[in-house]
Amino acid sequence: MTLDEIIAKKRNSLKTDRLDMSFGELMNMFEDGELFITPEYQRVFRWSLFQQTRFIESVLLGIPIPPIFVAEDDEGKWEVVDGLQRISTIFSFFGILESMPAKNNTVLSEGEMVKDLAGITIDSLPIKLKTTIKRSVCRVEIVRWDSQEDIRYELFNRLNTGSSPLSEQEIRNCIFRSYPIDLNQLLRDIAIIPEYMELISPSAKKKDEMFLEELALRYFAFKHLDDNFKTTVAQYLTEFMRCVSNQEIPFDIDAEKDEFIKFIHFLLNRFGKEIFRPKGNFANHIFDSLAYAVPKKYSSIDGNEEIIERSIRSLLDDVQYNSIGTSTFSTTRIRTRMDRAMEIFNGA
Numbered sequence: 001m002t003l004d005e006i007i008a009k010k011r012n013s014l015k016t017d018r019l020d021m022s023f024g025e026l027m028n029m030f031e032d033g034e035l036f037i038t039p040e041y042q043r044v045f046r047w048s049l050f051q052q053t054r055f056i057e058s059v060l061l062g063i064p065i066p067p068i069f070v071a072e073d074d075e076g077k078w079e080v081v082d083g084l085q086r087i088s089t090i091f092s093f094f095g096i097l098e099s100m101p102a103k104n105n106t107v108l109s110e111g112e113m114v115k116d117l118a119g120i121t122i123d124s125l126p127i128k129l130k131t132t133i134k135r136s137v138c139r140v141e142i143v144r145w146d147s148q149e150d151i152r153y154e155l156f157n158r159l160n161t162g163s164s165p166l167s168e169q170e171i172r173n174c175i176f177r178s179y180p181i182d183l184n185q186l187l188r189d190i191a192i193i194p195e196y197m198e199l200i201s202p203s204a205k206k207k208d209e210m211f212l213e214e215l216a217l218r219y220f221a222f223k224h225l226d227d228n229f230k231t232t233v234a235q236y237l238t239e240f241m242r243c244v245s246n247q248e249i250p251f252d253i254d255a256e257k258d259e260f261i262k263f264i265h266f267l268l269n270r271f272g273k274e275i276f277r278p279k280g281n282f283a284n285h286i287f288d289s290l291a292y293a294v295p296k297k298y299s300s301i302d303g304n305e306e307i308i309e310r311s312i313r314s315l316l317d318d319v320q321y322n323s324i325g326t327s328t329f330s331t332t333r334i335r336t337r338m339d340r341a342m343e344i345f346n347g348a
Contacts, residue, residue, distance in 0.1 A: 015144035017142040023133060030091060037091070045088040047085045054112060061114075067139035089106070094122050172241055184245075199267060200273070224249065259300065270305070293315075293342045315341050321344070
C-alpha cells in the first residue's frame, strides 16, 4: 500500500462535520438535553471570574472565537470535548447552568477594555448587548460516532484549542460511551467513594483531570496484564478500556468493583494514605505494583490480610525495588518493578 493510499484510508475513517452556530442556538440545545457539558465526563467548569469576564468582553467586542469541538453519540446528541470553559461561561452568564448553582448567574468583574462591565449580570445587561451575545456565532466541529475509535482518540488527543488540553482519561471518557460494558460508569462510581478519595487525596487539579478514574483504570488494567507492554502505558490503558467496553475481555463489573473496594479499604486501614507517599508526592509506581501483584497472588484479600500486609511492607523496604531508578525507560521501569513485586509476594 502506497503512502497516498495509507493516508487516504486514515482520512476516510474519520467522519466529521462543521457548523456555524449562534450561542442562542447552543443554549437551546443545552436546555433541550441535546448538548451535554456534564462534569462527570470531563473537567469541571473552572475558569476564574477574570477569565469569564474577559471572554464575555471578547464576544461583545466581536473578537473571533476559537472553534468548539463536540462528539456526537449514537442518538445524535452532542458532548463538548474541547471548549467547555468558553461555552460554560456563556451558559453561566445566562443563568442556565442549574446543575452547578455555585457557578451559575455570573456577576462580571471589570473588563480589560471595558471597565464598566464590573457588577454586570444578565439582568442588568442592556437588551441590545444581550442579543449581541445570543446572536454571536462560533464554529462547531463535530466528530461523528461512526468514526473509528483510534482516529477519534488521536483527534481528541491532539486538540489544543483551549487553555487546558484534555487529559488522557478525559479523552477515554469521551470515546468509550454507549458500549455494551459501561466501564466509564464504574470508574465514575469508584471515584466518589469517600475511602478511595481519602486514600489517594488528589489535588483539586488532579480531580478535575479525572486522576481518580484513571488510577482505578490502571488497577483493573494491571490486574489483567499478562504479557509485557507492547505499547506505552497510556496506549495500553486505552486498549484495555476498549476491549472491556466491547466485551472482548471477560469483566464482571460487580465482582471487580467489590474486590477494588476491599483493596482500598485494606490499604487505608493498614497503611493509610502515606503508603503512596514515601517521599511526599504520590508514587504511581507503588500503586501500579500492588495493583499487579496483589490480585495475581491472591484471588481475594479476605482471609489473607496478614500475609498481604507483610508482603507489602517487605516490598516498600526492598533495596532492589527501590533502586530501580528514573533513568530507565518508563514502561520498562514499571514492568521491572511489577516483576520485583511479584517475586516478593511469591516468596512471602
